[in-house]
Amino acid sequence: MKKLLLTGVAGLALAAQMASAQVDEDAPMGGTMIVTYKDDVATLDPAIGYDWQNWSMIKSLFDGLMGYEPGTTTLRNELASDVQISEDGMVYTVTLKDGIKFHNGREIVADDVKYSLERVTNPETRSPGAGFFGMIDGFDSWNAGEGDGLSGVKVIDDKTVEITLSRPDATFGHVLALNFASIVPKEAVEASGEDFGREPVGSGAFKLAEWSPGQRVVFERFEEYHRENLPKLDQVTFEIGLEPTVALLRLQQGQADVPGDGIPPAQFLQVMNDPAQADNVIEGGQLHTGYITLNTQMAPFDNVDVRKAVNMAINKDRIVRIINGRAVPANQPLPPTMPGYAEDYEGYAFDPAAAKEMLAEAGFADGFSTELYVMNVDPNPRIAQAIQQDLSEIGIDAEIRSLAQANVIAAGGEADQAPMIWSGGMAWIADFPDPSNFYGPILGCAGAVQGGWNWAWYCNEELDARAAEADAMTGAENEEARIEAWKSIYLDVMEDAPWVPVFNEQRFTLTSDSIAGDDSLFVDPVHIPVNYDYIYSKDAE
């Protein structure tokens, strides 16, 4: 017996699905939109692009086998018309849709799927996403530069691909929906070589029309897109090189529709206090947690009571106020919008007196001196100062080390360098909406290596084993048990207190008066800042 991949989550998001379907049919076609950015686009190659700016752009230029319902975290078929999973969860048989085409007009066939997955996992591609495909059979040898391809990916016929895994993995559907799993045409990649990121050819709703370095990138409608009546807009223009402050001025003058870098912190209150502008701000959750790592291998943070005391010493409400309330206080690693978030968990309540007592019991009645690493971009140094003040209340004297992002990351990757790091500006935002994505690299043993991202150097082998077990629970009938398993893992992490979870950032998207769409499209959890494919122009009516 085989089962459909989607049934497990389908019920969960049925309402959202219907809502977005409504948006599609009624919205008019045509019109344009201008999105502003400060930095130039690094690349539009789906195997390479991995920042917030190009992530969403690539989603509009390329398609993978799987994708998400607009405005939700619900998986849906994209280029695949059908995905069958074997009973043991090891073999995925994917059938492609009929009549799907690349921007160059060629029909997409099963060979393209094999080529694309092999390209992203080929060590010569130097893809930052290669590691996501570790569960595909043959990955280890191919990624090490041996053999002549991914043995786990077999082309059955023009329309069918069979993907064999080396271990059952409940997240594989999400992996197929990552940008890194986008299907690319071999002939275009080979013709462009290293420049494919400048001359992208995909099958997405938009195709690249113009790229003037440092000035603008223009997308225009792909007429043969496989979904009907999409995209809504004829054209999306990305104006590059605009400081967020300048971008806001442009928007206020009607010369831009979405400031891609968001509302600048200094102007946030001004915007929110102006009713006309506040009306155009859409607030939503984000799969993000900002946290302080406590290096569990460095004294005195190797003492769990010290870590707990620090957890109780931090006034999270005040930190949220520092960033103008653009976040909600956190008490656990997972953000509230992530499946597996423990609603009823209370965490470590703010209580400096109890914290001080606990610190005294741990043998630090007089406190101690330590260092707090932080990225040197506003508002992070201000947040670090608040943390510093909170710590001094319980006798801990933390010196702030404010450095460039790359240097903080480098310090965190050394076992004995950074006792505490405020993660702001580098904080974890999920790659895909699954609780497992908050574990491996940042809390698991695999990340507690030199150059890793587990800056707390936390390694609990029992939890690692339970995490592996949870991810092996495939299939719809296990979905709920799996989420529960993950929930208990994160709560047990909090028992060891390697982090102080501080807040979950909220998203505030500002738009002009001339574009519209369901609110969920403007705070789409997968498309940041907005879902370019489904938003429509009021001028088109």
Added chain:
Amino acid sequence: MQAYLVRRLFESALILLGITLVTFILLYLVPADPARQIAGRSATAETVQNIRDQLGLNDPFFVQYWRYLTALFQGDMGRSYLQRAEVSELIAARLPASLLLMVAAIVTELIFGLTIGIIAALRRNRPADHGLMIFSFVSISAPQFVIGILLLYIFAVKLGWFPIGGYGTFAHVVLPAITLGFLGAGWYSRMMRSSMIDVLGQDFVRTAQAKGLAKGRIILRHVIPNAVLPIIAMIGIDIGLFMSGIVVVESVYGWPGIGQLAWQAIQRVDIPVIMGVTMVSATAIVLGNLLADLVAPMIDPRIKTK
């Protein structure tokens, strides 16, 4: 003269070589690992290692430096780590915009600087002189970022005379050129003022006055041409000042030049691009200085080339 030129060119080449070494050492010493920037946060340690191998980052310093240098001599500046494009192409695409901005800024600062300097010198120690010198003092000290935002807000947003940042038409270049030229204008006005005062006190001016020439004619035909000479030679040296200015000004106005490119590359530890931009700016500065030294004796024969 020819021997002088050859010697100066040789010296310039040595300076540039020194700059490649110093920049390379500095970038080598930065604790940030470019391979990790490329690999991103989900990468395994093996992936990072593989990237280091491919980029040759595991080689000893001198091997890396020698490889860079030999490629550079063949005109190959390497590929951007993050954009994967040829560094030479990235710079070539942005150089015209920076040059245009620079020329416009030079014109701006000369027009403003010389005019202010001349008026101040002629009204020496009178209220106009004091007022203008205060202005020049402010323009030398004002941070370009603030001036940029201020001009943008007043002239583009409030008055709507110019576009709010961007690139393309003559209107786009006005505000960035003024912002960049503002600092130089103050600088030149002070130099022009003292140069004018210097010339005004010289014998030939007194002779002209004694001959009964009209005052306007003396100023225009005799004083200004003599006073302006030393300043022209300064423009070449100024290029270094511009190179630091464009990073800020381009970022405020969204001007697609190499300053913007450099700023982004620095944030992302994109070493080949940082090296490339540094080399191009260093070459411009060295050439500017060379040109200044070569032009100076032509303008003023008292300066000898040795």
